[in-house]
Amino acid sequence: xxxxxxxxxxxxxxxxxxxxxxxxxxxxxxxxxxxxxxxxxxxxxxxxxxxxxxxxxxxxxxxxxxxxxxxxxxxxxxxxxxxxxxxxxxxxxxxxxxxxxxxxxxxxxxxxxxxxxxxxxxxxxxxxxxxxxxxxxxxxxxxxxxxxxxxxxxxxxxxxxxxxxxxxxxxxxxxxxxxxxxxxxxxxxxxxxxxxxxxxxxxxxxxxxxxxxxxxxxxxxxxxxxxxxxxxxxxxxxxxxxxxxxxxxxxxxxxxxxxxxxxxxxxxxxxxxxxxxxxxxxxxxxxxxxxxxxxxxxxxxxxxxxxxxxxxxxxxxxxxxxxxxxxxxxxxxxxxxxxxxxxxxxx
Numbered sequence: 001x002x003x004x005x006x007x008x009x010x011x012x013x014x015x016x017x018x019x020x021x022x023x024x025x026x027x028x029x030x031x032x033x034x035x036x037x038x039x040x041x042x043x044x045x046x047x048x049x050x051x052x053x054x055x056x057x058x059x060x061x062x063x064x065x066x067x068x069x070x071x072x073x074x075x076x077x078x079x080x081x082x083x084x085x086x087x088x089x090x091x092x093x094x095x096x097x098x099x100x101x102x103x104x105x106x107x108x109x110x111x112x113x114x115x116x117x118x119x120x121x122x123x124x125x126x127x128x129x130x131x132x133x134x135x136x137x138x139x140x141x142x143x144x145x146x147x148x149x150x151x152x153x154x155x156x157x158x159x160x161x162x163x164x165x166x167x168x169x170x171x172x173x174x175x176x177x178x179x180x181x182x183x184x185x186x187x188x189x190x191x192x193x194x195x196x197x198x199x200x201x202x203x204x205x206x207x208x209x210x211x212x213x214x215x216x217x218x219x220x221x222x223x224x225x226x227x228x229x230x231x232x233x234x235x236x237x238x239x240x241x242x243x244x245x246x247x248x249x250x251x252x253x254x255x256x257x258x259x260x261x262x263x264x265x266x267x268x269x270x271x272x273x274x275x276x277x278x279x280x281x282x283x284x285x286x287x288x289x290x291x292x293x294x295x296x297x298x299x300x301x302x303x304x305x306x307x308x309x310x311x312x313x314x315x316x317x318x319x320x321x322x323x324x325x326x327x328x329x330x331x332x333x334x335x336x337x338x339x340x341x342x343x344x345x346x347x
Contacts, residue, residue: 007181014174017041018167027283035166039238040282042166042173044275046234049177051258051274053227056184058256059264060193061220062200067112067124069251070131071105071225073242075232077135080242081142083155090155094233101229102222109221113214116203125249132247148243151236160237169238176234180227181271187223196220200265261318263325272326277311284310 018038021031028037050072057063075097082093112123138145153161159168187193195216198206203213236242245251254277262273284307318326 011174011178015171018170029283033167035163038166038170040279042170042238043235043282044278045170045173045177046231046238047258047278048271048274049173049180050228050231051255051262051270051277052177052180052184053224053231054252054255055259055262055264055266055270056187056220056224056227058259059266059270060188060200061196061217062203063217063221064117064121065112065124065221066121066249066252067108067126067128068225068228068255069247069249070108070124070128071101071228072232072235072251073131073135073247074101074104075229075234076236076242076246077143077149077232079233079236080149080151084149084152085140085142087152088155090157093155097229097233098226101226105222105225106218109218109225113217113221125252128247128249128252132244132249135244135247143242143244146244148241150241153240156237173234173238176231177271180231183223183227185267192216192219197265257315259325261315261326263327266325266327269325269327276326280311280314281307 018033021033023031028040030037032038032041054065054068057065057068078097078100079093082088082096083090086093088096108124108127112120112127115123135143136145137143143149159165160172188196195206195211195213199213199216206213206216232246235246255274258273258277259270260273261277262271263269322328
């Protein structure tokens with residue numbers, strides 16, 4: 001009962017955030033119910049949920065994919081293209097994106113999972129790079145190339161358009177992350193979920209027991225990818241368009257960093273890592289140009305004005321001093337994340 005009551009209480013509290021004009025200095029640039037802060041919080045939630053989908057692959061199944069960004073990009077681009085270039089209705093575009101979000105990972109996963117370890121990582125990277133090139137090439141003028149593609153707001157529900165409706169987008173992002181966490185937890189605790197974790201620990205032993213790891217890994221791959229596609233839909237609603245950055249391999253590596261920071265294979269680690277990384281990535285950009293940093297000596301000012309440098313240092317500190325991730329801070333020691341990464345590449 002306690003395991004359900006605490007998350008439910010947190011969910012209700014987060015749902016009430018747009019109702020409070022609470023100002024938290026240095027954490028947010030304005031009250032938490034202002035459109036700018038709500039958009040930042042919604043973005044944190046989307047990437048937190050996306051990190052959970054990646055943790056399903058890496059943390060619970062032991063699949064090191066470098067192409068998870070591709071399935072997120074499917075959700076981002078297909079909805080934007082369907083309503084802007086093809087002039088489809090929003091709900092038709094949503095249904096089509098959901099269908100493609102199932103078929104694409106089923107086909108590509110069936111090919112990628114024929115190999116394992118570093119070979120699997122490279123095949124997924126190759127598919128992701130193909131998707132990235134396609135987005136930049138701007139076929140038929142659909143993707144917008146380097147400029148990206150803005151979504152036609154006239155095709156969106158009225159309650160999702162305009163700065164005063166940012167709270168509705170925040171609630172959608174909250175609903176997305178709640179659904180992702182619930183589905184992943186249910187899946188992990190199911191019979192296939194137990195097999196996924198057994199594959200992560202020792203795939204050969206699973207084969208000896210008479211099970212087919214390939215089928216179970218494909219199930220995990222499709223589920224994680226479909227949930228990532230759903231996150232892409234929320235993302236395009238939140239930002240109002242698609243950009244080619246979401247197709248890059250660097251984006252998948254960012255997801256890996258989120259999961260490592262939070263803790264792989266934990267209940268809340270990936271979510272925590274995704275939220276904190278996204279918040280830090282957004283807020284450090286503002287902090288780097290602040291007067292406090294600008295007035296520092298050159299030796300300190302130069303590195304602190306580079307947000308990626310600061311994030312990299314924080315990541316190194318977490319790996320060294322909290323090897324199990326933030327979710328396991330102060331808890332029982334378990335296999336280190338870097339050790340798990342090495343094991344996944346050797347399979």
